[in-house]
Amino acid sequence: xxxxxxxxxxxxxxxxxxxxxxIAKHFDIKNATVPDLLKPLEKKxxxxxxxxxxxxxxxxxxxx
Numbered sequence: 001x002x003x004x005x006x007x008x009x010x011x012x013x014x015x016x017x018x019x020x021x022x023i024a025k026h027f028d029i030k031n032a033t034v035p036d037l038l039k040p041l042e043k044k045x046x047x048x049x050x051x052x053x054x055x056x057x058x059x060x061x062x063x064x
Contacts, residue, residue, distance in 0.1 A: 001027070001028070002027070002029060002033065002037070003027050003029075003037065005037075005040065005041060007027075008023075008027075008037060008038075008041070009041070009046060009047075009060070011023070011026060011027075012047065012058060012060045013060060016059075017052070017057045017058075017059065018057060018058055019052075019055045019056060019057050019058075020034040020035065020038075020049075020055065020056050020057075020058070021055070023058065035049075035056075038058060045061060046060070046061060047059065047060055047061060048061060
């Protein structure tokens with residue numbers, strides 16, 4: 001089941017740095033779906049996606 005924005009933000013609040021694969025595994029969705037879910041949150045400046053080594057990690061911004 002695809003998570004709502006609230007579910008995704010609540011999950012991210014519990015994890016400081018988490019990569020896209022871990023998010024996909026937690027919600028049992030495909031890796032390719034995660035960036036699509038994060039785009040609206042990036043536009044609202046709730047999260048920030050950064051490259052870290054060979055993977056992308058998600059940071060929850062302080063104001064969220």
